[in-house]
Amino acid sequence: MNGVLFVWLCLTSWLPLATAQDYTCSATKPCAIGCCSNTGVCGLGPDFCGDTCISNCDSKSECNPGWGMEWSQADKCPLSVCCSKFGFCGTTEEFCGNKTVQSPQCSSGSSSSKKTIGYYEAWSVTRSCDRMYPESLPIGSYTHLNFAFAFIDPSSFKVAPMNAGDEALYKRFTGLKSLYPDLETWISIGGWSMNDPDQPTATTFSDLAGSADAQAKFFASLISFMETYGFDGVDIDWEYPVAEERSGKPADYQNYPAFLRNLRNALSSTGHKYGLSITIPSSYWYLQHFDIVEIEKTIDWFNVMSYDLHGTWDSSNRFTGPYLKSHTNLTEIDQALQLLWRNDINPDHVVLGLGFYGRSFTLTDPACSKPGCTFSSGGNAGPCTAAVGTLSYAEIEKVIAGGAKVELDTDAAVKIVTWGGNQWVSYDDSETLKLKLDYSNKHCLGGTMVWAASTDDAQGSAAAALSKLTGRSIISLAATSSSADQVQSCRLGECGKQCPSGLKPAQRSDGKNKGNTGTNTGCPSGQSRLYCCPPDNMPTCQWRGGAPFCNGKCHDGEVEVSSSLSGTGSECWTGHKVLCCTQNAANAAVAECKWSGSAPFCAAPFSKAGCPTGRDRLTYSNYGAGGEEPCITGYKSFCCDQPPPYEDCDWYYHGGKILGQIPFQCTGECPAGKASIATDPSGCLSGYGSFCCSSPATTNDPLVAAFTTRLEKFIKNPVCKASDRQYTKRDDGDRTVTLAKRHDLAASDWSGLLLQISALAIGRAGTYQSSLMAAEFNTTYGEPFGLSLDQIHRSFDDAPLVDTNSRTESLMCMGRNAGNEVDDYERSRSSVCRRGIDASLSESNGTKLLLNRNIGESEESQSSAQFGLPTWGYIVDGIVNGHMTLVYEQLIRTNAGENILEIVWEVPDDSYRETAADRWVAFHFHFEHLANRGGVNRAGIYAIVAFHAQQYANSNRFSRVDGNEHQGDNRRAHILQCNTGSEANENTIYWYPGDLPNSATNNLPVWAQVVTRFGNYLFDEDLITEETFTGAQRGQLTTVADDSDPCSSRRYFDWGEYRQSRQFTPNGNAQGQPSTEDSQNDNDEV
Template identity: 60%
Template sequence: MKHPVVFGLFFAFIWFLVGVNAATDPANVDYTCSPTKPCSIGCCGKNNVCGLGPSYCAPANCTSSCDQKSECDPGWGKQWSSAEACPLNVCCSKFGFCGTTSDFCGTKTVSKPSCGGSTSNGRTIGYYEGWSTTRACDGMSPQSIPVGAYTHLNYAFAYIDPSSFAVAPMSESDLGLYSQVTNLKESNPGLQVWISIGGWSMNDAGQPTASTFSNLAGSSSAQNAFFKSLLQFMTTYAFDGVDIDWEYPVAPERSGKPADYQNYPTFLSNLKAALGSSGHNYGLSITLPSSYWYMQNFDIVKMEPIVDWFNVMTYDLHGTWDSTDRFIGPFIYAHTNLTEIDQTMDLFWRNNISPSKVTLGLGFYGRSFTLTDPSCTTAGCPFSSGGNPGPCSASPGTLMDSEIEAIIAAGGAKVTLDKVAAVKTVVWDNNQWVSYDDAETLSMKIQYANNHCLGGTMVWAASTDSGNATASSSLQSLNGLQKKSLFGGGSTPVEEPLSQCVWGDCNGNCPKGSTPVKTGTGKSASNAAIYSGCPSGKSRYYCCPGNNAPTCSWKGTAPFCRNPNCDKNEVQIATDQNGGGHGCWFNHKSLCCTSTVEDAAAGQCEWTGTAPFCATGSGHASCPSSKPDFVTNSLYGAGGESVCLSGYKSFCCTDPEPYQNCAWTTRAHSFLAPFTCSTGCPAGQQIVAESYRDHDSNGPCFHDTASYYCCDQFNQTAPTTDPPNFCVAADTDYVLSGSADPDGNVADILELYWYEDDCFSIPNTGDPDSMKRSLYSPTSQRPIAEGPGGFNDGLPKLCNERDECFKILDAESDLDYQRLLAIITNGTAVSDESLEPRARTPKICLPNKKTNNFVAKSYPGVLPLSARGRQYYGVVKSGAKAALCNSLPLILGARQLAVKYVTEHVFELQTPAQFANSMLSKLLPSGAQAPGAAANYDWTQVFGKGGYMFQTWKQLGISIPAGLTGDTPADALYNALGTTNDMANLQILDAPTNSLKAGVWQIFTNIISAKRFSAESPQGQVEFINRLYETLISYLNDGPVQQSLTHGYSTMKTIMAALDSSPNVNTLPQSSFASAWQTFCADFFLEMQGNLQDFLQGKLKQVIVYWGSSAAVRKFTAAGSAATLKALQAKQANLATNVVINRGFIT
C-alpha cells in the first residue's frame, strides 16, 4: 500500500500544539502526559496534554518538562521561545513552529520572481568527479568530458589539510588530473574550470577533516595559511575560481559547531578579498542544501553580496536514508521533484535573494530502490532496500545515467513520466525502481529556471553521463550552446586586439575591437556574412578592425553565378553559393574586398582548380607561378564553391606563406560523434577554408558542422609579451610507421618493429635511428615530400625523422610491405607464401651465420581493439607554465583528439627471439654466462630450422597445453602474443611512447641517439626525459599492462615446461627449459631497468647544466627556469626509486 506523506521542508512541524512521538502516524500518537510521563516535545499542562507557551509551560500551568521552548515567538514573549523569529524568514505558526505551508503561514504568500526568455542559459556548470576514471566501467577521462554543454566545469574535489590548512588533493591521482581538466580551456574558448573544495565525505564523523571547515572559519591564522596555499594552487593548475562545498555548518551530525553560522560569512568575505588580490580575479561560489533543516544554518543574506552565485543541490531529495527518517520512512520518492524544488526556491525569495545568484541543481544519475510489493510502483510505495548496484557505479541505491540508459535499451523496462514532479521513473526486473531525468524532464526544469529568472543550472555530475553523452547533448540543446562542439573546439573568437580580419561566430558576433564589414552602401548596405557551419538561420560576419576596414561585395549573380572573379585591386575572402541571400544553381559567388593591411594575408593566396573536374584522378590543381607554394587542398575550395567530382582544388600562396601553424580540424569524436565535425577554429586561430567532409577521413559532416582549415590570426607586429612556451613537443616519433591503420581512426598507424631483424647483443651500442633493415634496403629508399593527406596518406614509406620519409621503391620491398599490411590488419594474405618469413619475423641468429625466424600472427587494429573494451593509454601535455610541463603523467581513458595510436604488443614480439639469441650466445642480457647446463646445451635443437619450437605437438609426443592454440609451440606462442582471438597481450598506446618503448626493450645504451637529443630544443629534451621517466614507467607498471606482461611471460613458460615433458626432446640435464626462460627474464628486465636508469642519469646531468645557466634564465625567465631545474633535480635524486619496472610477474 502507499504511504501518505505530507511534504514540507520542515520536519519540526508538530500537529497542532501537542507533543508527538513522530515515529508513529499522527493519528495514532498519544498526546497525553502526566507529572510522571513528560512530553517528548512541549510542556505537560495541568490538563495532561502537551503544549507550548505560557498556557502550558508557566509554573502555574505545568506539571512536567516545563523548560521546553517553542522554535519561534508567535506573541508569547521571548521567555517562552528559543528565538523571536524563524530562520530564513519563514513563517511562525500560532503554535510556535517554523514552516512555509499554509499550516504555518495561513493566507500569506511569497512573491516569486517571474521572467520569460532564457536567463539560466548564461551559466551551465558541470561537476567532474576526480574518481570517475577509477570506476570498473563507464569511467570518464577529462578528454571525454562533453565540454560543449557547459560554460563552467567544477573539479570535485580538493580537501583541506586539517593541520596546515593547505589545499590538498582528495586522492594522489588528482594531481595528474587537475591540469588535464584545466587544459580543456585551450580548445574551448570561454570555458572556465573551478576547483570545488569539500564535499560530503570531508565532514564525515571520524574523518581527520571532519571539523576542518569549522576550525578554518574560526581562525584568522588558519585562513591566512589557506589563502596562501589556495592562490598558489590556483596559479599552478590554472583554475579560474573556487567552489566551497561545506556540508554542513552548525549541524552537529555533520561535525558542525554553533559558531559556524557567524564565522562562515566572515570567512567568505576574507576569501573573496584574497581571490581578488595581487591582480587576481578568481570567482567564488558555495553549494547550498535544498532542505530547510540544513539551509537554516547558512546566513544567505550576508553571503549573497560576497559570492558570485549559489549552487543549490536540488537533487538527492530522497534515497534509502529515508527509511530511518521518522517523518518519511521506507517509502519510494523521486530524488528530484519540482514541487519540492519550488519550496526550496521560496527560501531565497523570502530573503530577497537575487535569482541571478541562484543556480539550479540537476542530476545525471538516479536513486534506486528494491520494492517491497512489486505491484506497488508509484510514489509512496514501500521499499525493502536500495536498488541492486549497477555494474559501473557498484553502489546499492544509486545508478548513473549511463546505467539507466542501458537498462532501458535492454528492453522490458517500464518508463513513466510524472509531469507534476517533472521526473521519470523506471521499473524493471520485477522489483527494481529508479527515478531519473531525461531530455523531456530536463526541459521542464530548465523552463522552470527560466520562468523564475534563475542565473544558471549545474549538474551532478557531468562524469556520470553515458558514453555517448546523451544527457549532456540534451542539456546543450536546451541551454543555447549549440554553437559549440559537444566534445570541444568551440568557435567563439578570442577576445584580443586584432590587426587582421577574421570570421566571427554563428551568433553574429565579432571579436572585441572589430566590426562587421559592409557590402554595398546606403540603405542597400548589409553585413558580409557566410552561413557555413552555422545552424539554420544563423551566419558568420566577416569582421575587421574598425580603423581600416575594407569594402566588400559579392561577385557572381544568381542563379547562374557566372564569372565570380575579383578585380585586380581586390582579394577573394570567401566563396559561398548563397552569399548575399540568393542561391546559385551552378558555380558559386565570391566575397571580394578591397586590399588593405587587414586582409593582406588573404591577398597573398588563392584557390586554383575549377569544378567539377578540378584535377586528374586524386591529384590537386597546380599552383600559378605568382603563388607557387601549395599549402593544402579541398573539394570545396574556400568552402562555398561547387564541389570537385575529380581531384582537389589547391590553396596556393606566395613564398613565404602568410599563414602560420595551419591545420584542418578533425571530427569531434571518431567513435561517439563520427559525423560531427567542428563549428569553428580554436581560440587564436581564424578560418581560412572549410569542407563539408572531414578532411582526414573524407566522411560527411552533419549537424551544422564542417572541417575547417585553421591558421594563427595574422598580426602586423609579432607579439613581444607572450610567456615562454615550456611545452614544445619533442620529436619522439623516431620509430614510427608512416602507414595508416585501415581498421582505425585516420590518426592510428601501424606498429612497426624497427629491431626484429637485429641479433640481440649486449651492450647494444647501435643507433636507434638507424635505417638498417634487411627488409628495406637503403639503396631502395629516397626522401619523398609529403603529398595531399599528410603523414598518414597510406603510401608504403618509413619515416625516421620529422619530415624525413623514405618511400619503398623496389618491387620486392613493395610486396613485403603488402604482406606486412595484411599480417597486421587481418587483410588477405599474399598468395606467395615465400614472403611469409619477411612478415613480422623476429630473427634468430644461429651459428655459422645461419638464421631462423619466428612469424607473427594477424592482430586487430586500434578501432576493433577499442570496440572490445580497450581504453587508450597516452599523456596530456599542460599549458605554457613551467610547473605544469615538467611531467607527462600517464592517463587511461577515451581517445584524445589529434593523437596517433598503435595496437601495442606489451610483451614485445621479438622477446622470444631475444631469449633464443641469448641462449645461443651462452650469455644473459647482463653479460653474465648462462647458468649451469644452459651454457653447455645445444640450443639449435630448440630454435634451429626444424627445432623443437617448430615441430608439431604430435612430433613432440605431447598434447598442446590447455588454453593454447596452434600446430607448433611457436604457433601457440605467437597466437597468445596477439591475435583477434587472444588479445590479452594487446593494449592501445600513443605512438610516441610506443616508439620509445621499442628502444628501451632492445636495451640500447643510447635509447635516444645523441644526435637527435642534442638537436632538440631544451623543452623537447625535457619531454624526452619525462616520457621515459614517467609515462613509460607508469605504463609498464599499470595494472592492465602488468596483466599483459604476465600473459606473455607465463605463455612462454608453459610452452617451455611442455617441452620439458616431451619424451622426444633432449632436455636440459639437471635443469629445465622453463627455468632457463625464468632466469633469462629476470636478468633481461633487470638489465632493461638498469640501462634505462643509466641513460636517464646521463641525460638529466646534461639538461640540468642548461636549466641552471643564464641562457635558460634569459629565454625562460628566472622563475620558469628555476621551476624546471627544481623538477629535474628531484627526478635525478629519486631516479633509483622512481624508475623501477615491476617484475613481480616473473615467477
C-alpha cells in the same frame, strides 16, 4: 557535492508529527515534544511550561509566536519561514495563514543559459569501466568546469589532494582551456566525505572558519595552488555547517560568512579576478544553518544541490519512510527555492543543480512501481560505478537499451525506469531536462550545474541534450574567438560606416567597377556594408550571377559572403546574385555554412528547408542571407558544418525581439563585438533585422596558432627519450647521453600538446578551434607520419581503461611506426584472440585484438626500437630465448575481483632495463576460466600487462615485487587486451596460450607472431597450463561450472577465502599453499 541528504524535512514536518504522536502525558510519562501540563496534555509556551508544568518544563518552542523569549529558542524562524501559534516553524497555511511567497518571474528568455557548470569527479579515472579522463569531457557544453574535490589538511590548513593521483590531473583539467578560451576551470574544496565523522577532516571547516591564523595559512596555500595549476575560481562545498551529525558547531553560522568575506578579500588582493561560489543544500534541515543573506553579499553565486532529494536513506527516516520518490523532483525543488525567495536572494545568483545519474531501488513488490510504493533496499550496483542505489547516466542508458520500461512522471518532471522484475531508477533525459530548464528560465535563475559531467556516457549524450536547451550545443556552438583574434576574421560592417579598427575593405576584381567590396542588403537607400578583412589576409571579390535571370554561384576556391538581387548592376527578375571572394585564412570559416532552400517555395508551409548530411541548421530566414528572393512557403535554412564557425548568435531588431526606440522601426545594427551574417525585414515596418554572431576563429587564432607551434616543434625533432616522457619513469642512468636529442618542447608544452591531441582524437571538445586544430594535426603531422586522429581514437576505444594521454604519448613517440602498429591488429584482429565457445581454430568472430606497446610500446625485437628503451617484443624474445631467469609465479585475487597470474623474470643486463634500478620484469596475465580446446584445458586470458620492478614490497610475509604504481617507475605496458566490455558473453574473446601454432601467424603482422610465440613458450614450459592454477603444489584453485554459461566447456575458479597463492615454479621449488594475504591492488588499467 554528491553527498547524501539523510533527511529531507518538509517544513511541515512538525504537523504530521503532531497528529502521529500521543500528546497525553504525566509526571512519569514525559512528552516527546514540549512540556507536560497538569491537565495531562503536551504543549509549549507559558500555558504548558509555566506554573502548571509537571514534567519537561525546560522545553522551548522553535520560535516566538508572541509569548516571549523566555519560552522560545529564537525570536524568529530560520530563513524567514513562518512561526505558527504553537511555536513551530513551517511554510504551509497552518503556519503562514494566507501569506504567500512571490517567486521571481521572467515571461520568456534564457537566463539560465548564462552559466552551465559541470562537476568533474577525479575518482572517475579509477572506475572499473566508463572511466572519464579530463580530455573526454565535452567542454563546449560548459561555461565552467569544477574539479571535485580538493581537501584541506586538518593540521597545516593547506590545500591537499583528495586522492593520491589527483595532482597528476590538475593541469590536464585546467589545460582544457587550451581548446576552449571561454572555459573557466575551478577547484571545488570539500564534498560530503570531508565532513564524515570518521574522517580526520571532519571538523576542519569549522576549525578553519573559527581561526584567523588557520585562515591565513589556508588563503596563502589556496592562492599558490590556484596560480600553480591555473584554476580560475574556488567553490566551497561545506556539507554542512552547524549540523551536529555532519561534524558542525553552533559557531559555524556566524563564522562561515566571515570566513567567506576574508577569502574574497584574499583572492582580490592577488589582482587576479578569481571567482568564488559555494554549494548549498535543498533541504530546510541543513539550509537553515546558512546565513544566506550575508553570504550572498560576498560570493558570485550559490550552487543549489537540487538532487539527492530522496534515496535509500529515506527508509530510516520516520518522516519519509521507504517510499519510491525521485531524487530530482521538480515540485520539491520549487519548494526548496522558495526558501531563497523568502530571503530576497537575487535569482541571478542561483544556479540550479541537475543530475546526470539516478537513484535506484529494489521494489518490495514488483507489481507496485509507482511513486508511493515501497522499496526494500537500494537498486543493484552498476558495473562501473559499483555503488548500491546509484546508477550513472551511462549505466541507465545501457539498462534502457536492454529493454527496460521508461515512463514520464509529469508532476516530478523525471523519467522512471523499471526492469529486471524489481529494479527502479529515476533520472533526467532531454525531455525532463527541458522541463527543468524551462522552470529555471521562468524564474530567472542565473545558470545550471551538473553533478556530474563525469557520469555521462562516452559520447557526452547527457551534455549534448542539455547543451541544445541552453544554446551551448556542441552541434551548434563554436568557441568565442579570443580578444587577440578579433581582427583575424573578415566580416561585414555596418551600413554606411567604415571598417572597424584593424580591418580594411576587400577589393573587387570584376569588370570596370573595381573598388571596395560591399553589399547594400539590409541598408537604407544610398548606403552599403563594406566587407572588411585584415590587411595581411586580404581576398579579392566579385558579384556572380548575371541579370535578369540570375543564378549566382561561387567558383571553386571562393566563398559566398552575401547575396543581393542587384549587387552593383541590374536587378534580377528571378534568382539572386552572390558576392564571391577568394578563400583564405581570414574567410575560410564562411565556407563552413551555406543557405539551403530555393524561393519561392523554400519548404513545406510553416517548415524549414532541410540541411545536407553533416550540416545542421544554425538559423532560418525568408530571405536567406538577406538579398535573395523571399520564400512564399517555408523558410530557408542556414546550414553549417559541425561545430560551426559562429557562436553567440541571435537576431537583433527582428520580429519578436526588442525593436528599437520606435516600435517596428528596425535598425539592423549588431551589438559591439558581433558581425552581421544575414538580414531579414520580416516583422519590421521599415528596415531590417540582423542575424549577428561573434567573429569566427581562424587558423591565426592564438589557441590554434599555439597548438600549431607546439606541433611543428615536435615535428622538427620527433624523438622522445625516457628522461623526458611525461607518463613514464625518469631515467637516472648515464645511458641517456647517447640518445638522440628530444623534440624542442619544454615539458609543459609537451604535456599540453599531448592533452590537446588526446582531446582532439576523442572528438568531444565541440569547439570551432578544436576543429581547426584537428585539421592542422591531420594535415601537418598525420599525413607525413601516417598517424591520424581517427587512429588514435580507435586505440583509445580498444583500451578504455588506459590513460588517454599515456597512450597518445606512446603513439607520438613511435614516429612513423605508430599508424602501422594501430592498423596491424585491425588487419588480423581475430587471429590471436578467440571466442571461448569456438571449437576449432578456423572459426573467426572478427572482434578486435589490442596490442598496446608501452615499456617500449613496440613488438619490434630491438632494444633501441623506441627512444633506447627495451620494447616488450625485445623482452619477450629474451624470455623465449632463455636469456632471463624465472623468479616465481603467483596467483592474485584483486580487491576488484580480477584474477591475475603474476610471472616474474630477473633482468640479465642493461639492454632489458629502462633505468639502472630495474631488477625484474613482471608480467600480469588477467585470466577468467579454463576451456577445453581440442581436448586440452587452456586458460582463458583477456589481458597481458608488463612492467619493470625495482624492489620487493614487504607489506606482508609473502613479499612480491613492488608494482603498486601504474605510472612512474612501474608504468604498465598494455601488451594485449582481447575484450573491453564489462560483462562477458558468448561472443567475448580470449587468448588461449598454446592454442595457435606459430606457423599459423607467418603471414600476420609481427605483433601476432610475437604474442603467439610467447603463448606457445608459456604453455610448453608449463608456465601457463591447467596445473598452474589447480596443481597441488601450485595454484591449488578448484573449478566450478556455470550453468548460465552458453559455453559448456568453460569452468571457472573458486578461490574460497583466499586472495593470493604462495609463490611457485613449474618444478615445484616453492610450495603453492594459499594465503589470505592481499598485498596490493590491481593498477593494470584493464
